Amino acid sequence: MSIPLLLQQRLILLAVCITAISMPFNFTAPAVALPAIGRTFGGSPMELNWVTNAFMLTFGSCLMLAGALADNYGRKRIFFGGVSAFAVLAAALPLAPSLALFDVLRAAQGLAAAAAFSGGMSALAQVFDGPGRIRAFSFVGTSFGIGLAFGPVVAGAIVEAFDWHLVFPLITVLAVISLSLASRYMRESRNPDAAGVDWPGAITFTWALGIFTYAILKAPESGWSDPLVLGLFAVALLSFVAFVMIEQHVAQPMLDLTLFRFPRFVGVQLLAAAPAYSFVVLLILLPIRFVGIEGMSEVAAGWLLIALSAPLLVLPVVAGYLTRWLSPSTLCGSGLLVCAAGLFWLSHVPVGSAATELAWPMLVIGAGISLPWGLMDGMAVSVVPKERAGMATGIFSTTRVAGEGVAIAVVTALLSAFTAGHLGNAATPDIVGAAQHLATGDLAGAAQRLPAAGHAALAEGYSAAFSTLLRVLTAITVLTAAVVFLFLDRGSVADDTDTERDDQVLDQAG
Structure with missing residues (x-):
């Protein structure tokens, strides 16, 4: 029995949205559960960082390849294989006997996530056109918001009430639901002009x-x-x-380098990296600060993080509808400026402040980033021909995810350096070591390195460093907003190509 086309489109969208929920959950949940994971496996702060870094490394590195495979061998096939592997690996993570194997499985999850994300997004681009495509991708952005908003809360509740091992099977359940919808309603598609993978x-x-x-x-x-x-x-x-x-x-290149001649295409890629420094790094740094330095419980930290991510539940869809009246550059640039204002506000809230003092600037940051968040993915596939949606998704997603991995590493290094500077004038091994422990939320480990300093002085040094870091992120976000206003796509690359061709014809006629 056939179903109406509109219903089929919505069920395909639902399948991709469920996968979109599971990925940020898989990213933020380990950040909340990291102290508990550390208690189970042991390991240094840097070794525990690879719980997040291993996933980001493989995810970001393989998105371009996954997009090319989707265009050549079938978007549904790549999506289905990626989600299946993602589900199996999530179920296997709690069974890991050591931190080293746990990190290897996390890296394998990144490979699966790259296939699932590229396959799903490029498949979705074949189902919707025009404004409907932008609205569909805004729903995907909202789904990411659901994973971001409730991931830390759910993970914190599971860790506190039961055990961190139960966090990952929930990801498997979500993946199975997505697979059941995709297997029935998603149709296979590929680039008809594809000549094999480069x-x-x-x-x-x-x-x-x-x-x-x-x-x-x-x-x-x-x-x-x-x-x-x-x-x-x-x-x-x-x-x-x-x-x-x-x-x-x-x-048939995997990356069409000629696209970078067009400011509109370049603008979309620059926008892709914007949330990394203005929002994503906070999803890692704030739980570490709340649990490790402020002494909050995992559940309390998870609830407080809702202030940061709750706007993503609503505003991405709102942004999709606002494109009827406002240009994407106006919405995205304005959103980044709002986000910068929230970062600057948060930089004036020291460690030890009340939860309400933290929540308000976090809410402003979340509201600001929600405007570009709901538009980015749809714009990424709109700047190239429909047949090369996998390539467009791969380029954009690579820029975004690789940018996030790089941002997390750079920001963590900056926080450690700023902390060392606030703890003492000379960068002695003990001060550097204490700063590294503080940057990963290990206040007790920092106190062992500098026993004379005391917990209060260590927390104060960390607080000052965190404020300095937030002001740096504010400046980066303002500069990014300026670039977005100048270069963000207001049409398609096809429009630019037509204009370029017309100019050539006029030159020849002249």
Whole structure:
């Protein structure tokens, strides 16, 4: 029995939205559960950071490849395979016997998430057109908001009432629901002009981005001048140069470099990285601050984080409808300015303040980032021909996720450096070590490194460093907003191409 086309479209959208809920939950839940995971496995603060970093490394590095595979071998096939693997790996995580294997499984989850995300988003682009596509992707943005808003609360409640091991099976349940809908209602599609995957380009790009991201993540632990870190950066640079050379000589490149001639396309990619420094890093840093430094329970920290992510439940959909009257550049740029105001406000709220003093600026930050959040994905697939939606999704998602991984590593390193500066004038090994412990929420470990300082002085130094960091993030967000106002896409690359062609014709006629 066939079902109406509109209902089928909505069920496909629901399948992708459920997957979209599970991914931010998989990202934020371990941040809340990290102290409990540390108590189970042990390990240094830097080793525990890889619970998050391993997932981000593989997720961000493989999105471009996943997008190319979706265009060539079928969007439904890649989506279905990615979600299936994501579900199995989530079920396997609680069974890991060691932190090392746990991190390996998290890295494998990143591979599966890349396939699920690229396949699902590019499949969705085939179902909706025009304004309907922007509204559909705004619902996906709202779904991410649900995962972000309730992930920390649910994870905190599970950790406090039961055990952190029960967090990950919930992800498996969500994935199974998504799979049941997709298997029945999602139709297979692929790029009819695809001539196979650009494997040399795919492998070179994935290798280059992976090495670069690993170097960024390794630097806070080993130091930015460490020979290994410098060597990794050099290898990444040479690999990126090799990738550009490969892409210039293949008939069907994984990344169409000519797209970067168009300011509209570049604007969308710059927008993709904006939430990393203005919002995503707070999803990691704030739970660490609340639980490790402020002494909140996991549940209390989760509830407080709702102030940051609750606007994502509503405002992305609102932004989709507002595009009928306002341009995307106006909505996105204005949202980033609001977000910057919230960051500056939060920088004046020290450690030890009441929850309400923290909640209000967090709410402003969440409201500001919600406006571009609901528009970004739809705009990413609108700037290229429909047949290459997988490539567009891969480029945009790679920029966003890789940017988030890099942002988390850089911001953590800055917080550690700022903390060391506030703890003492000289960067002695004990001060640096104490600062690293504080940056990961380990107040007791910092006190062991500097027993004479006392918990109050350590918390005060961390608080001052956190405020300095937030002011830096404010400046970055304001600059990003200025760039967005200038370059954000107001149409499609096709429009730019037509204009460029018309100009050439006029030049020839003249």
